[in-house]
Amino acid sequence: MRIRALRVNHMENPIGYRMERTVFSWKVDEAKGTRQDAAQILVYADRACRELIYDSTLRPELDSIGTELPIPLRPRTRYFWRVIVESDAGERAESELAFFETGKRDEPWQATWIGCQSADSRHPLFQKTISLTGELAAARLYICGLGLYEAYLNDRKIGDEYLTPHYNDYDRWLQTDTYDVTAQLNDRATLSVLLGNGWYKGRFSFFENDTAGKYGQDFRLIAELHLDYTDGRHEVIGTDESWDVGASHITFSGIYDGEHRDDTLPPLSLGKACRLPAPPAPLTDRMSVPVRAYREWKPTALIHTPAGETVLDLGQNFSGIFRLQVNEARGQTTRLQFGELLQGGNFYRDNLRTAKAEYVYISGGEPVELTPHFTFYGYRYVKLEGISDLQPEDFTAVGLSSCESQIGSVETGHALVNRLIENARWGLLSNSLDVPTDCPQRDERLGWTGDAQVFSSTALSLYDLHAFYAKYLYDMAREQEAQDGCVPNYIPSQGASACSAAWGDAACIIPWNLYETYGDPSILADSYDSMKVWVEYIRRVDAENHGWSRAEHFGDWLALDHESGDANENSGATDKGFIAQVYYMQSAEILSKSASVLGKADDAANYGALAARLRDHIQFEYFSGSGRCCVNTQTAYLLALRHGLSVDEDYIRQRLRELFFFKSDKLLTGFVGTPLALPTLSEHGMGGLAAKLLLNEDYPGWLYAVKLGATTIWERWDSLLADGSISGTGMNSLNHYAYGSVVEWIIRYAGGLRQAVGSVGYRRVLVAPELNWQLRWMRTEFDSPVGRYVISWELTTPRHVTLRVSVPFGGEALVRLPDSADKTEKQLGAGEYEFSYETVRPLKPELSASSPISALYENEKIKAMILARLPELQVLKKSMWDHPLDQLLLAVAGFVGLPDREIMAQEVIPYLAREIRRLDTE
Ligand code: BGC
Numbered sequence: 062m063r064i065r066a067l068r069v070n071h072m073e074n075p076i077g078y079r080m081e082r083t084v085f086s087w088k089v090d091e092a093k094g095t096r097q098d099a100a101q102i103l104v105y106a107d108r109a110c111r112e113l114i115y116d117s118t119l120r121p122e123l124d125s126i127g128t129e130l131p132i133p134l135r136p137r138t139r140y141f142w143r144v145i146v147e148s149d150a151g152e153r154a155e156s157e158l159a160f161f162e163t164g165k166r167d168e169p170w171q172a173t174w175i176g177c178q179s180a181d182s183r184h185p186l187f188q189k190t191i192s193l194t195g196e197l198a199a200a201r202l203y204i205c206g207l208g209l210y211e212a213y214l215n216d217r218k219i220g221d222e223y224l225t226p227h228y229n230d231y232d233r234w235l236q237t238d239t240y241d242v243t244a245q246l247n248d249r250a251t252l253s254v255l256l257g258n259g260w261y262k263g264r265f266s267f268f269e270n271d272t273a274g275k276y277g278q279d280f281r282l283i284a285e286l287h288l289d290y291t292d293g294r295h296e297v298i299g300t301d302e303s304w305d306v307g308a309s310h311i312t313f314s315g316i317y318d319g320e321h322r323d324d325t326l327p328p329l330s331l332g333k334a335c336r337l338p339a340p341p342a343p344l345t346d347r348m349s350v351p352v353r354a355y356r357e358w359k360p361t362a363l364i365h366t367p368a369g370e371t372v373l374d375l376g377q378n379f380s381g382i383f384r385l386q387v388n389e390a391r392g393q394t395t396r397l398q399f400g401e402l403l404q405g406g407n408f409y410r411d412n413l414r415t416a417k418a419e420y421v422y423i424s425g426g427e428p429v430e431l432t433p434h435f436t437f438y439g440y441r442y443v444k445l446e447g448i449s450d451l452q453p454e455d456f457t458a459v460g461l462s463s464c465e466s467q468i469g470s471v472e473t474g475h476a477l478v479n480r481l482i483e484n485a486r487w488g489l490l491s492n493s494l495d496v497p498t499d500c501p502q503r504d505e506r507l508g509w510t511g512d513a514q515v516f517s518s519t520a521l522s523l524y525d526l527h528a529f530y531a532k533y534l535y536d537m538a539r540e541q542e543a544q545d546g547c548v549p550n551y552i553p554s555q556g557a558s559a560c561s562a563a564w565g566d567a568a569c570i571i572p573w574n575l576y577e578t579y580g581d582p583s584i585l586a587d588s589y590d591s592m593k594v595w596v597e598y599i600r601r602v603d604a605e606n607h608g609w610s611r612a613e614h615f616g617d618w619l620a621l622d623h624e625s626g627d628a629n630e631n632s633g634a635t636d637k638g639f640i641a642q643v644y645y646m647q648s649a650e651i652l653s654k655s656a657s658v659l660g661k662a663d664d665a666a667n668y669g670a671l672a673a674r675l676r677d678h679i680q681f682e683y684f685s686g687s688g689r690c691c692v693n694t695q696t697a698y699l700l701a702l703r704h705g706l707s708v709d710e711d712y713i714r715q716r717l718r719e720l721f722f723f724k725s726d727k728l729l730t731g732f733v734g735t736p737l738a739l740p741t742l743s744e745h746g747m748g749g750l751a752a753k754l755l756l757n758e759d760y761p762g763w764l765y766a767v768k769l770g771a772t773t774i775w776e777r778w779d780s781l782l783a784d785g786s787i788s789g790t791g792m793n794s795l796n797h798y799a800y801g802s803v804v805e806w807i808i809r810y811a812g813g814l815r816q817a818v819g820s821v822g823y824r825r826v827l828v829a830p831e832l833n834w835q836l837r838w839m840r841t842e843f844d845s846p847v848g849r850y851v852i853s854w855e856l857t858t859p860r861h862v863t864l865r866v867s868v869p870f871g872g873e874a875l876v877r878l879p880d881s882a883d884k885t886e887k888q889l890g891a892g893e894y895e896f897s898y899e900t901v902r903p904l905k906p907e908l909s910a911s912s913p914i915s916a917l918y919e920n921e922k923i924k925a926m927i928l929a930r931l932p933e934l935q936v937l938k939k940s941m942w943d944h945p946l947d948q949l950l951l952a953v954a955g956f957v958g959l960p961d962r963e964i965m966a967q968e969v970i971p972y973l974a975r976e977i978r979r980l981d982t983e
Contacts, residue, residue: 062089062090062091062092062093062094062146062148062152062153062154063089063090063091063092063154064087064088064089064144064146064154064155064156064157065087065088065089065090065156066086066087066088066844067085067086067087067142067143067144067156067157067159068085068086068087069083069084069085069142069159069161070082070083070084070527070528070531071084071086071525071527071528071531071579071581072161072350072528073159074159074160074161075161075162076161076162076164076239076240076241077162077163077164077165077203077237077238077239077240077346077347078161078164078346078347078348078528079164079345079346079347079348080134080161080163080166080346081587082129082130082583083129083130083134083161084127084128084129084130084581084583085102085127085128085129085130085142085144086125086126086127086128086581086846087125087144087146087156088125088844088846088847088848088869088870088871089125089146089148089154089848089870089871090848090849090869090870092148092150092152092154092870092891093148093150093152094148094149094150094151094152094870094891095148095149095150095870095871095890095891095892096148096149096870096871096890096891097125097146097147097148097149097870097871098121098147098148098149099119099120099121099123099146099147100117100119100120100123100125100128100144100145100146100147101116101117101118101119101120101123101144101145102115102116102117102123102128102130102142102143102144103115103116103117103142103143103144103145104116104130104132104140104141104142105140105141105142105158106138106140106141107141108141108158108160110141110143110158114132114140115130115132119145119147125146125846125847125871126579126580126581126822126824126846126847127579127580127581127582127583127822127846129583134163134166135163135166136163136164136165136166136167136168137162137163137164137165137166137168137201137203137287138162138163139160139161139162139163140160140161140162140163141158141159141160142158142159142160142161143155143156143157143158143159144156148870162239162241163346164203164237164239164346164347165203165237165239165285165344165346166346170283170285170299170344171285171297171299172283172284172285172297172299172300172301173283173299173300173301173336173337173339174281174282174283174300174336174337174338174339174340175187175281175282175283175300175301175302175304175334175335175336175337176279176280176281176282176334176335176336176337177280177306177331177332177334177335178306178331178332178335181312182312182313183308183309183310183311183312183326183329184255184256184257184280184308184309184311184312184314184435185255185256185280185306185307185308185309185331186253186254186255186256186306186307186308186309187253187254187256187282187300187304187305187306187334188251188252188253188254188304188305188306188307189251189252189298189300189303189304189305190249190250190251190252191246191249191250191251191252191286191298192248192249193246193247193248193249193288193290194290194294194296195290195291195292195294196290196291196292197243197246197288197289197290197291198243198289198290198291199241199243199288199289200241200242200243200246200286200287200288200289201239201240201241201242201243201286201287202219202239202240202242202252202284202285202286202287203237203238203239203284203285203287204226204237204238204240204254204282204283204284204285205226205235205236205237205238205282205283205284205344206225206226206254206256206280206281206282206283206284207226207231207235207256207261207262207276207277207280207281207282207340208256208257208258208259208260208261208262208263208274208277208280208435209224209225209226209256209257209258209259209260209261209314209434209435210225210226210254210255210256210257210282211225211254211255211257211434212240212252212253212254212255212284213251213252213253213254213255214242214245214246214250214251214252214253215245215247215250215251216251216253217245219240219242219245220238220240220351221351221353221354222238222351222352222353223352223353223354223382223437223461224259224352224435224437224461224494224495225238225352226238226347226349227347227349227352227495228259228260228349228494228495228496228508228553229348229349229532229536229539229553230536230539230540230552230553230554231260231261231276231277231340231342232276232341232342233342233539233540233542233543234342234343234344234345234539235340235342235343235344235345236344236345236346236347236348236349237344237345237346237347238347239346239347242286246288252284252286252298254282254284255309255311255434256280256281256282257311257314257320257434257435258274258314258315258316258435259314259316259435259436260276260316260553261274261276261277262274262276262277262278262279262280263314263315263316264315264316264317264318265315265316265317265555266555267505267507267551267555267557275555275556277340279337281337281340282300282334283299283300283344284299284300285297285298285299285300286298286299300334301334301336302333302334302335302336303333303334304333304334305330305332305333305334306330306331306332306333306334307328307329307330307331308326308328308329308330308331310322310323310324310326310425311434311435312326313421314433314434314435314436315417315435315436316436316437316506317415317416317417317418317503317504317506318416318417318418318419318436319399319417319418319419319420319421319433319436319438320420320421320433320434320435320436321420321421321422322420322421322422322423322431323422323423324422324423324424324425324426324427324429325391325392325423325424325425348528348531348532348535349463349495349532350463350465350528350529350532351463351465352461352462352463352494352495353461353462353463353465354381354459354460354461355460355461355462355464355465355490356459356460357384357457357458357459357460358375358376358377358457358458358460359453359454359456359457359458360373360374360375360376360453360456360458361374361375361376362374362376362453363451363453364403364406364442366403366406366407366408367405367406367407368407368408370407370408370444370446371444371445371446371448371451372403372408372442372443372444372445373442373443373445373453373456374441374442375440375441375442375443375458376441376772377441377458377487377772378401378439378440378441378487378491378772378773378795378796379439379440379441379458379460379487379490379491379773379796380437380438380439380440380460380461380462380490380491380492380494380501380502380796381437381438381458381459381460381461381462382432382433382436382437382438382459382461383397383420383431383432383433383438383443383456383457383458383459384430384431384432384456384457384459385397385430385431385432385455385456385457386428386429386430386431386455387422387424387428387429387430387431387448387455388427388428388429389424389426389447389448389449390424390426391424391425391426392423392424392426393423393424393447393449394421394422394423394424394446394447395421395422395423395424395431395445395446395447395448396419396420396421396422396445396446396447397419397420397421397443397444397445397446398410398417398418398419398443398444399418399419399438399439399440399442399443399444399502400413400418400440400441400442400443400444400502401413401439401440401441401442401502401794401795401796402441402442402781402787402795403442404785404786404787408442408444409787411787411790412502412503412787412790412793412794412795413502413503413504414503414504414505414790414791415504416502416503416504418438418439418440418502420433432459437461437494437501438501438502439491439500439501439502439503439506439794439796440502441772443456460490461494462490462491462493462494463493463494463495463526463529464489464490464493464523464524464526464529465524465525466524466525467486467523467524467525468523468524468525468843468844468845469522469523469524469808469841469842469843469844470523470840470841470842471804471807471808471812471839471840471841471842472839472840473807473811473836473837473838473839474836474837474838474839474855475756475835475836475837477758477764477767477768478755478756478764478807478836480767481763481764481767481801481803481804482804482807483772484766484767484771484772484773484774484801485519485523485774485798485801485802485803485804486523486804487772487773487796488773488774488796488797488798488801489516489519489520489523489524489798489801491773491796491798492512492796492797492798493520493524493526493529494506495532496508496533496536496552496553497512497513497516497517497520497529497530497533498512499512499551499776499794499797499799500776500794500796500797501796502794502795502796503794505794507551508533508536508551508552508553509550509551509564510537510548510549510550510551510552510564510565510567510568511550511561511563511564511567511615511618511732511799512732512797512798512799513530513533513567513571514563514564514566514567514570514571515732515733515735515736515799515802516736516798516799516801516802517530517567517570517571517574517575518574518578518736518802518805519798519801519802519803519804519805519808521574521575521578522578522804522805522808522809522843523804527575527578527579527581527584530571530575531575531584531587533552533571534568534571534572534584534587534588534591535587536552536553537552537567537568537591538588538590538591540552540553540554541568541591541594541595541598544558545594545598546594546595546597546598546601547560547565547595547598548560548564548565548566548567548568548591548595548598549565550564550565559613560598561613561614561615562609562612562614562615562637562640562641562644562645563614563615563640563641563644563732563733564615565595565599566595566644566645566647566648568588568591568592568595568648569592569595569596569647569648569651569652569655570647570648570651572584572585572587572588572591572592572651572655573585573651573654573655576655576658576821577816577821578821578822578823578845578846579821579822579846580821580822580823580824580846581822581846582658582659585655585658585659586659588655589655589656589659589661592648592651592652592655593652593664595648596645596648596649596652596668596671599645599648600671603645607638607642607678607682609638609641609642609645610637610638610639610641610642611638612641614637614638614640614641615631615632615637615732616632616633616635616637616640616731616733617632617633617634617635617640617694617696617730617731617732617733617734618631618632618633618731618732618733619631619633619731619732619776619777619778620632620633620634620635620694620696620729620730620731620732620733620734621633621728621729621730621731621761621778622634622635622694622695622729622730629789629791631792632731633694633696633729633730633731633733633734634694634729635692635694635696635697635700635733635734636683636692636697639679639682639683639692639697639700640696640700640733642675642678642679642682642683643679643700643704643706645675646672646675646676646679646704647704649668649669649671649672649675650668650669650672652664652668653665653666653667653668653669653671653672656668676704676706679706680706680707680708683697683706684701684706684707684708686708687708687709687712688707688708688709688710688712688713689707689709689712690706690707690713690716693720694720694729694734695717695720695721695724695728695729695730695734695738696730696731696733696734696737698713698716698717698720699717699730699734699737699738699741700733700734700737701713702714702717702741702744702745703737703741703744710745714745714746714747717742717747718747718750721750721754722944722948725940725941725943725944726750726753726754726757726943727754727757727759727761727762728754728761728762728778729761732799735799735800735802735803736799736802736803736805738751738754739751739754739755739803739806739810740805740806740809740810742754743806743810743831748810748831751806751810751831752811752831752833752835752836755803755806755807755811756833756835760778760779760783761778761779762778763800763803765778766780766781769781769783769785770785771795773795773796773798774796774797774798774799774800774801775794775795775796775797775800776792776793776794776795776797776799777792777793778800780793780794780795781795808841808843810830810831811830811831811833811836811839812830812839812840812841812852813828813829813830813831813839813841813852813854813879814826814828814841814843814850814852815827815829817875822845822846822847823843823845823846823847823850823872824847824871824872824873825872825873825874825875826845826850826868826872826873826874826875827874827875827877828852828864828866828874828875828876828877829876829877829879830852830854830864830879831879832854832856832862832879832880832900832904833904834856834859834904834905834906837855837856838853838854838855838856839852839853839854840852840853841853845869845872847869847870847871847872848869848870848871848872848891849867849869850866850867850868850869850872850874851865851866851867852864852865852866852867853865854879856904859903859904859905860899860900860903860904861897861898861899861900862879862880862896862897862898862900862904863895863896863897864876864878864879864895864896864897865893865894865895865896866889866893866894866895866896867892867893867894868889868890868891868892868893868894869891870891871891872890872891873888873889873890874887874888874889875887875888875889876888876889876894876896878896878898879900880900880901880902880904881896881898881900881901882898882901883898907978907981908920908923908977908978908981909974909977909978910945910946910947910970910971910973910974910977911945911946911947911948912945912946912977913942913943913944913945913946914937914941914942914943914944914945914946914949915942915943917946917977918942920980920981922980922983923976923977923980923981926973926976926977926980927946927973930969930972930973930976931950931959931969933957933958933959936957937949946973947970947973947974950965950969950970951965951966951970954966
C-alpha cells in the first residue's frame with residue numbers, strides 16, 4: 062500500500078499562499094484492501110520530525126479527499142506533515158514527509174514601497190547588494206512589483222514563474238510572492254528586480270480608447286529578503302531609499318502590444334530609489350498558481366510567403382513567448398509579429414484587432430538570446446524581419462500556462478475526434494494564464510465569466526485546477542463587494558459593471574462544479590457569500606415584474622439561428638429572458654444545495670423555495686399547460702429537458718428531435734446551448750444523435766474545424782469558411798475554448814466515466830459508455846480525488862465488446878453493461894475488472910430503409926437500385942441525404958411525380974427495404 066498525492070489546499074508543497082484554512086488530502090494505491098479504515102495526520106515543526114505540533118490520532122473519520130487542520134498558523138513558517146493510513150485489509154502505510162509554508166499572513170511589512178525617477182520609457186531595474194554576515198540557514202524573498210516583475214540573484218532569475226505578481230483587481234488586493242532563495246544566495250550577491258507594464262499599467266482594456274492603464278501609472282516595488290543564520294540571528298533586508306535604480310534596455314512592454322528592447326542605449330543610472338506611499342489595496346499572500354513554461358519546441362516549417370515574408374510555423378496554435386538567437390550589426394532592427402493563421406499563403410493578423418502582438422529589437426552588435434519578459438502572444442505563425450540568416454532552430458516556442466498537472470485524458474479510435482480533444486486541451490492550456498480567459502491573442506484576453514462557466518467541467522476533467530479556480534472565485538467575490546453583488550462580465554472587471562445571465566451565474570456554477578469534482582466543501586464555504594449576493598442581486602433586478610428577463614443579456618451567444626438570418630447577429634434566436642430565468646433558477650437551486658451541504662438549513666429552505674417559485678414562473682410564462690414550449694429553438698428545448706421544465710417530456714424530446722431533423726441533424730446552438738446539447742441528448746435516450754452531432758464533419762460541427770486544420774477550438778462555428786478564408790475580423794479568434802466543452806460529453810457519455818448521482822469527489826462513478834462503431838474504442842482515465850479510474854472499451858467486431866474498468870482504492874463503480882442482454886447493475890469496489898460479451902444489437906449499422914440516404918448511397922448497387930425504382934430522387938439535394946430514406950419518402954410522397962403516400966408506405970418502401978437488405982448482405 063502506498064500513499065501519494067499529498068496536497069494542502071489542493072496544492073503540492075505550497076509556499077507562501079494565502080491560507081484561511083488548511084485542507085489536507087491524499088490518495089492511496091497499490092493496496093490489497095479496497096478502502097481506508099482510519100487515518101492519522103501528524104504535523105511537525107521541523108524536517109527531522111522532532112517537534113510534533115499536531116497529532117490527529119488514528120481516526121476513521123479523517124477523509125482522504127479533504128480534512129481540515131484545526132490549528133492556527135504562524136506567518137513565514139514551514140510545517141511538515143505526513144499521514145498514516147490503515148486499510149480494510151489490515152494494511153498500514155505511512156506517507157513520505159510533505160510540507161507547506163506560510164507567507165507573511167498579517168505580519169506588517171518592514172520594507173517600504175519604492176519607485177524611481179522616470180527614464181522616459183526605459184523600464185527600471187532596482188538593485189541591492191546583499192552581504193551575508195554568517196552561515197546561512199534559510200533565505201526567503203517576499204515580493205510584489207507592479208505592473209509585473211522579474212527578480213534575479215546575480216543575474217539568475219529567481220523561480221521559474223512568468224508574469225508575476227499575476228492578474229487580479231489591483232485596486233482591491235495585491236499578491237505577495239514567496240521564494241525560497243537559500244540555495245541561490247552567496248556571501249555577496251546582487252538582488253535585482255526588473256519591472257514592466259502588464260495588466261496593472263499600460264494598455265490593457267476592453268475599451269479601445271483606454272490606453273493609460275486602469276490601476277496605476279508608476280512602477281512600484283516592495284520586497285523583503287529574510288535571512289536566517291545558523292547561529293539563530295534573523296536579518297531582514299527590505300526595499301528602501303538605499304536601493305539603486307538603473308534604466309534597462311526594455312523600452313516598451315504591454316500585454317496586447319508586445320515588447321521592445323534597444324541594446325544601443327547606454328547604461329543609465331537613475332540614482333537611488335524613492336519612497337512611495339503604500340497603495341490603497343492590501344498586500345495579501347498569493348492565491349494565483351504559477352504560470353510556467355510547460356513545453357518548448359522548434360518550428361515545423363520556415364515559409365517564404367507569396368508576399369515575400371519570412372514566416373515560421375510552430376505547427377500548433379498556443380499562448381506563450383519565445384526564445385530567439387540573433388547576431389545582427391549594431392543598430393539593425395529586428396521585428397517579430399505573431400498571428401494565428403495564413404491567408405492566401407501570407408502572414409495574417411487582422412483578427413487580432415488593435416493588438417500589435419510584436420517584439421522589436423535594436424541590436425547592440427553582439428550575439429544575444431531574445432525573450433520577452435512582460436507580455437505573451439497567442440500564435441502559431443511568426444513573421445520575422447531584419448534577420449540576416451534565419452535558421453529555424455534559432456527560434457524556440459515557449460508555451461505558458463497555469464495548467465500544470467494533467468489528471469485526465471481520453472482517446473478514441475477516431476483520428477479526427479482525437480484531434481478535437483487535443484484542440485480543446487490546447488485551448489485550455491492557452492486560456493489559463495492566471496485567469497481563465499476568452500482568448501489569448503487579440504485585444505481582449507479577459508476573464509469572461511461565461512466562457513469559464515461553460516468550459517469549467519471539461520477543464521476539471523483534464524487538469525488539476527482547484528487552486529486556479531479558487532483564485533478566480535476569490536477575485537469574483539471581491540468584485541461583487543464593490544458592485545452590490547453583481548458579477549461583472551469579466552473578472553477582473555477593470556471597473557466595468559455590466560452583467561449577463563449564464564455569464565454571472567459562473568458565481569454559482571463554478572464552485573458547484575469544483576465541489577462535485579473534488580468533494581471538498583471548503584470551496585462552497587469560501588464562495589458562499591459570493592453565490593448568495595449574486596442570487597440576491599438578480600432578485601433585486603427581477604423585483605415584482607421579472608425585470609431580470611428584460612435586462613441586457615448575451616443570450617445564446619454566437620448561435621446560428623437568429624431570426625434575421627444574419628450571422629453577425631450574435632445572440633441567437635432563443636429568448637434571452639427565458640435563458641435568464643432558467644439560469645436564475647439554476648443558481649438559486651445551487652445556492653440551496655450548497656446551503657444544505659454547509660448546514661445552513663434556513664437558507665437551504667428559502668432558496669429552495671425561491672427556485673421552486675422561479676420554476677413555476679418559467680412554466681407559466683414559457684410553457685403551455687400541457688407542456689408545449691413557446692421558445693422554439695434547439696437551445697430552449699435543451700434547457701427544458703435539462704431542467705425538467707415541461708410536464709410532457711416525451712413531447713419535448715420528440716420536438717427537439719424534429720428541430721434537429723429539419724436542420725439535417727446539425728447544431729444551431731451557441732454558448733448556452735452547445736455545452737448542454739450532447740449530455741442532454743444522452744440523458745434523454747438520444748445518444749445516437751449526440752454521437753452523430755459529434756461525428757458530423759460538415760459545417761456547423763466540431764470536426765468541420767478539425768478537417769480545416771484547426772489545432773485549437775474556434776470562437777465561431779465558421780471562424781474559417783470552407784475554402785480556408787477567415788469569415789470576419791471583428792470577433793473571430795481561433796483559440797476560444799467554449800465549444801471545446803464537448804469533451805465533457807466525450808469523457809462522460811462516450812467514454813462512460815461520470816459520477817453517480819449524488820456522489821462528490823468521485824467516490825462513486827457510473828460506468829455506462831455509449832458504444833459507437835465509428836469510434837471503435839475509447840480509453841478514459843481520471844486521477845480523481847480518490848484515485849485513478851480507467852475505463853476502456855473496444856468493439857472487436859460489430860457485435861462484440863470488451864469493457865475494462867479499473868476502480869481506485871476508496872472508489873466504487875456502478876457498471877451498466879452497454880448493449881448487453883445482462884441488464885443488472887454491477888457494483889464494483891476497488892480493483893480491475895473485465896467484461897467481454899456479445900452485444901444485443903450490431904453496432905455497425907446494418908443498412909435498412911430507415912438508414913440515412915447518405916449511408917445507403919455509399920453502396921453503389923443500392924444507390925443504383927433506389928434510383929432505378931425512383932428516378933425522381935436524382936434531383937434530391939445533397940443537404941437532404943442525412944435523412945432516413947423511409948421518412949423522407951413519406952414526407953415527399955405525391956410530389957414531383959412520386960407515388961402517393963399510401964403506395965409509398967405499402968409498396969415502395971417494403972420493396973426498397975427487401976432489396977436493401979439483400980444487397981447489403983451480398
Ligand atoms: C468574448 C466572448 C465573451 C463575449 C461576451 C466576447 O468578446 O470573446 O467569449 O463571452 O464577448 O458575449
